[in-house]
Structures are given as C-alpha cells and as structure tokens.
Amino acid sequence: MKASIESKIAQRIPSLDLRRNYARIEKEIKEAIDGVLASQAFILGPEVEAFEEEAAMYLEVPHAVGCSSGSDALLLALMALGVGEGDEVITTPYSFFATAGCIARLGARPVFVDVDPRTYNVDVEEALERVSPRTKAFIPVHLFGQMVPLEAAIPRLRERGVALVEDAAQAFGSWRRSGGEYFRAGAAGDFGCFSFYPTKNLSCYGDGGMVTCKKSDAASKLRRLRFHGADHAYLHEEMGLNSRLDSIQAAVLRVKLRHLEEWNEERRLVADRYGMLLAEKGLLEVVRPPEVLEGNCHIFHQYTVRVSGRNELQRFLAERDIETKIYYPLPLHLQPCFKYLGYGEGDFPEAEALSKDSLALPIFPELTVDEQERVVDAIAAFYALKRQKE
Ligand SMILES: *Cc1c(COP(=O)(O)O)cnc(C)c1O
Numbered sequence: 088m089k090a091s092i093e094s095k096i097a098q099r100i101p102s103l104d105l106r107r108n109y110a111r112i113e114k115e116i117k118e119a120i121d122g123v124l125a126s127q128a129f130i131l132g133p134e135v136e137a138f139e140e141e142a143a144m145y146l147e148v149p150h151a152v153g154c155s156s157g158s159d160a161l162l163l164a165l166m167a168l169g170v171g172e173g174d175e176v177i178t179t180p181y182s183f184f185a186t187a188g189c190i191a192r193l194g195a196r197p198v199f200v201d202v203d204p205r206t207y208n209v210d211v212e213e214a215l216e217r218v219s220p221r222t223k224a225f226i227p228v229h230l231f232g233q234m235v236p237l238e239a240a241i242p243r244l245r246e247r248g249v250a251l252v253e254d255a256a257q258a259f260g261s262w263r264r265s266g267g268e269y270f271r272a273g274a275a276g277d278f279g280c281f282s283f284y285p286t287k288n289l290s291c292y293g294d295g296g297m298v299t300c301k302k303s304d305a306a307s308k309l310r311r312l313r314f315h316g317a318d319h320a321y322l323h324e325e326m327g328l329n330s331r332l333d334s335i336q337a338a339v340l341r342v343k344l345r346h347l348e349e350w351n352e353e354r355r356l357v358a359d360r361y362g363m364l365l366a367e368k369g370l371l372e373v374v375r376p377p378e379v380l381e382g383n384c385h386i387f388h389q390y391t392v393r394v395s396g397r398n399e400l401q402r403f404l405a406e407r408d409i410e411t412k413i414y415y416p417l418p419l420h421l422q423p424c425f426k427y428l429g430y431g432e433g434d435f436p437e438a439e440a441l442s443k444d445s446l447a448l449p450i451f452p453e454l455t456v457d458e459q460e461r462v463v464d465a466i467a468a469f470y471a472l473k474r475q476k477e
Contacts, residue, residue, distance in 0.1 A: 099408040100449050100458045103286055107453035108350075112342055119338040129334050138337040139297070141344055145260075148274035148299040150306035153332030154313045157256040157282020158185035160296035162192065163330060164252045164278035165224065167300075167308045170195045174223040178254075179209035180418040180430075181438040182228040186254050187419045195223065197428065199420045201435040205378040207391065207445070208235045210437075215243055224250040229258035229272045231414075231447075232288065232354075232388035236380060237275050238265050251276030256296075257388040259289040260351045265382040273299045283340060288354065288388045289347055291336040353452035354387040357459065361390055361448060364463040373470050389414060390450040396473060397444050403469045409462055412447040 109116070123134060135153050143151040154160050170176060172194035178186055180199040187197040200213040209227050218225075225244060227235040237251070244251050255261070255273035259281055262271045273279025281287075283295035298309050311318050316327030362376050375393040379385045391414060394400055401411050418438040420430035432439065448462055 100410065100454075100462060102410040102412050102447065102449045103451050104453065105285060105290075105451075108451070111453070112346065115342045116339060119342050120335055123334045123338050126334075131331050132334050134334040134337040134341065135332050138332075138341050138344070141341060142297060143299065145344060145347075146274050146279070146299060147271050148279065149301050150303065150309075151297055151299045152306055152309040152313065153337060154296045154298060154309075155330040155332060156294045157254075157280060157284060157287075157296040158189065159313075159328065159330040160256075160280035160282065160298045161185055161189035161226070161252070161254060163309055163312050163328070164280055164298050164300075165189055165193055165195070166312050166327075167278070167298075167305055168224055168250050168252070170223045173221065175219060175221040176224045176226060177214050177217050177222060177249075178226040179228050179230075179438070180420040180435045181207060181209075181415060181441055182230060182254065182419065183256070183415065184419065184422070185256075186226060186228055187425070190226075191425070196221075197419070197425070198222070199430065199435060199438075201437045202441065204437045204440070206233055206235075206380055207231065207377070207441055208233065211235060211237065211240050215240060218244075218247055218249055222247070222249050224252050226252045226254050228254040228256075229261055231377065231391050232258050232261050232386040233377070233379065234258065234261050234263040234270065234272050234275075234383055234385075236263065236265060236382075237270065238263075238268050241275065250278070252278045252280065255279050256282035256284075256287060258386060259287070260347055261386045262384045263380075263382050264384075277301065278305070283336065288351065288386055289340065289343055291339045291343075293333075293336055295332050295336040295340065296330075297332070350452040351386040354450060355385070357450050357452070357454050358385070358387040358390050360456065360459055361450075361463070364459060365392075365466075368463055368467045370463070370467060370470065374466060387450055389447045391445050391447045393441070393444045394446050395444065396469075397446050399473075400466065400469050401446060404462070404465055407461075407465050409465055410449060413442075414445065414447050416442055418442050 174195040176190040258272035279299035281297040283291040312327040313330040316325040
C-alpha cells in the first residue's frame with residue numbers, strides 16, 4: 088500500500104542535480120579539500136598551477152591561466168588584446184550576458200550578428216562580413232556545448248588582424264574535426280575562455296574561470312592582469328584586476344577533470360536517448376531536437392529543443408514537477424543596458440525566435456532512463472491535450 092502511494096508521488100526532476108554528482112566523488116573531493124586545508128595556502132599556489140597544467144594538457148593548448156570567473160576570463164582576454172574605446176568586437180546576441188558585457192565594459196562596441204537556427208550558434212559567414220577597420224576581435228560562443236565551425240574563419244580573421252576569442256564557458260571537452268583539421272573548444276583561437284560556475288559541465292564549488300592561449304607572452308600578460316598588473320609584489324606594470332583562482336576550487340577541479348570524459352560521454356547518451364524517445368512518441372513535428380553539425384563532438388552542456396507553445400509547455404511540465412529552463416528569454420541586443428547601441432526588435436530574427444521557442448530539458452550525467460521517459464511522456468501528454476482542444 089505504502090509503496091504504491093509513494094510511486095504515485097513522482098519525484099521531482101530537476102534540470103540539474105549536483106548532489107548526485109557529489110555523491111559519486113565525495114571521498115576524492117574531501118581528500119583534495121583536506122589537502123588544501125592542511126597547507127593553508129588558499130590563493131593561486133601549487134593546486135592552481137597543477138590544475139592549469141592538467142587543463143592545458145587535456146585541452147591540447149600550450150597555456151592555461153586560472154581566474155576568478157568566466158566573465159573575468161572574457162574580460163582578461165580582451166584586456167590582453169588591448170580592446171578599448173573606438174574598437175568593435177563582433178559576437179552573438181544569443182548568449183549569456185557576460186559575452187557582450189565584457190566588450191562594453193572596456194568601452195568598446197559590441198557588434199551583433201544573427202545565429203544559425205539549426206545550431207543556435209553565431210553565423211560565422213555573417214560575422215566575417217561585418218569585419219570593419221575598427222574590428223579588434225570576434226567572440227563566437229560554443230553554445231550549449233557544441234563548437235562553432237571556425238576552420239574557414241581562422242585564416243580570414245588572421246589576414247585582417249582580428250583576434251579570435253572563443254567563449255567556451257559551456258564547452259569544456261567539446262571538439263570538432265573538419266576538412267582534415269581538428270579543433271578543441273578553447274584551443275582554436277587566440278584565446279579560449281572557460282567558466283567553472285557550478286552549473287557548467289566542468290564546475291567548481293563557487294566561482295572560477297580560466298583563459299587559454301597559444302603564445303607565452305600572452306600567458307604572462309594574463310597572469311599579470313589577473314594580479315593587479317604586477318609580475319612582482321608591489322610593482323605594477325599596468326592596470327589589472329584581482330581575478331585569481333583559489334586553491335580549494337583548483338583542488339575540486341583537478342578531481343572533476345579526471346572524470347570529465349566519462350561525464351561528457353554520459354551527457355551524450357542522455358541526449359541520444361532524448362532524440363530516440365521524442366521520435367518514438369512521434370513528437371518530432373512539434374519538438375525540434377538540437378542539430379549536431381557533421382564533425383562535431385557535442386558535449387550537451389544543455390539539451391535545448393525548439394517547441395511550439397513553449398511557455399505553456401514549461402508550465403505544464405512544472406506542474407508535473409519537471410524543471411526546465413529558458414536560455415535565453417531576452418537576446419542581448421534587446422537588453423536595456425544596450426539600448427544606446429541602437430538595435431531594435433526584428434534586427435536578429437533567428438535569435439529572437441529562439442528566445443521565444445527554445446526550452447532546455449533536464450540534462451546531467453546522472454539523469455536516469457526513467458526520468459527521461461517521464462519528461463518525454465509529459466511532453467507527449469501536453470501535445471495530446473493541445474490537439475484535443477484544437
Ligand atoms: C556562464 C557563462 C559565462 C560567464 O561565466 P561566469 O563564470 O558565470 O562569470 C560567459 N559566457 C557564457 C556563454 C556562459 O555560459
């Protein structure tokens with residue numbers, strides 16, 4: 088009797104459950120944090136250096152510099168390039184705020200171009216067309232864990248002296264193979280920016296971030312900039328930030344990095360299963376799954392579908408204890424703080440359409456088959472009811 092009542096009270100399905108991840112690595116994490124506590128060395132130090140080395144090796148990039156957030160990673164990369172007043176930086180209007188915030192904060196002008204409706208990623212050809220003599224950099228975002236196809240853009244940007252700064256905050260471990268070339272997210276451009284915010288696919292237990300780069304002078308500059316512009320204590324070569332990665336976060340990240348390949352693989356399995364279940368239920372007319380470009384290894388930081396009746400569907404699922412998220416409800420060109428840029432509604436129709444019809448379904452490595460079936464069954468029930476009403 089009790090069991091049947093319990094089974095009727097369905098468990099809540101969160102969009103992300105970090106507790107399940109912690110349960111898998113609790114012992115390793117506690118040992119790692121204990122090590123830092125024993126050393127009483129909290130800022131930068133050997134844990135951060137070790138993490139930077141291991142992350143650079145994993146990403147197949149010469150240098151990695153830890154910093155205090157993904158937002159600062161972007162800011163530090165643009166500061167290292169000397170971006171400032173009078174400069175333009177091209178990017179996508181369909182991303183988290185920090186992607187454009189870093190540009191405006193330095194007094195430069197964000198220049199938006201629309202996205203590809205299949206991948207939700209910035210349209211690279213259109214970005215190249217917008218390059219002007221004032222363009223200092225291009226910031227593509229590997230949104231939701233899928234790389235932007237950059238192979239054709241890399242030589243053309245170099246020719247025109249435009250730096251490539253990848254926003255890889257959602258794409259640690261993602262890669263692309265195309266035309267005989269192989270790129271890892273964050274290792275394709277001049278700078279790669281990562282966030283370890285708790286919801287990211289490689290995350291720490293607080294704020295954290297990292298910038299990767301190929302040249303050693305750029306790496307030295309980043310290290311200086313994250314420490315008030317000083318190579319040596321109390322001798323400041325330039326204006327910098329306080330943007331250091333702390334040792335406890337680095338110790339956590341070192342543990343998690345060892346498991347990341349497995350977790351990213353589990354995310355891909357969850358994504359494949361969503362695709363199968365949506366097809367089985369005959370939902371592909373009303374629910375469009377994300378497309379994966381040929382040659383891409385998508386790590387599914389998010390599984391974002393495009394649906395009709397998005398807001399009603401989200402409410403319907405919430406009533407059934409299924410949490411979903413909207414990334415992003417207002418594109419960047421329509422944000423109040425960017426009014427001065429002069430953009431308006433209709434300027435980027437693909438990004439605007441996505442902000443109205445995209446819905447991120449629960450995804451994390453530990454999500455169970457039962458839970459996924461419940462999510463898809465609930466979506467099917469919503470559209471069955473909708474058809475009845477019509
Ligand atoms: C999370 C995120 C950032 C910012 O990272 P924080 O660590 O939160 O500062 C930047 N860009 C994108 C695309 C992100 O998803």
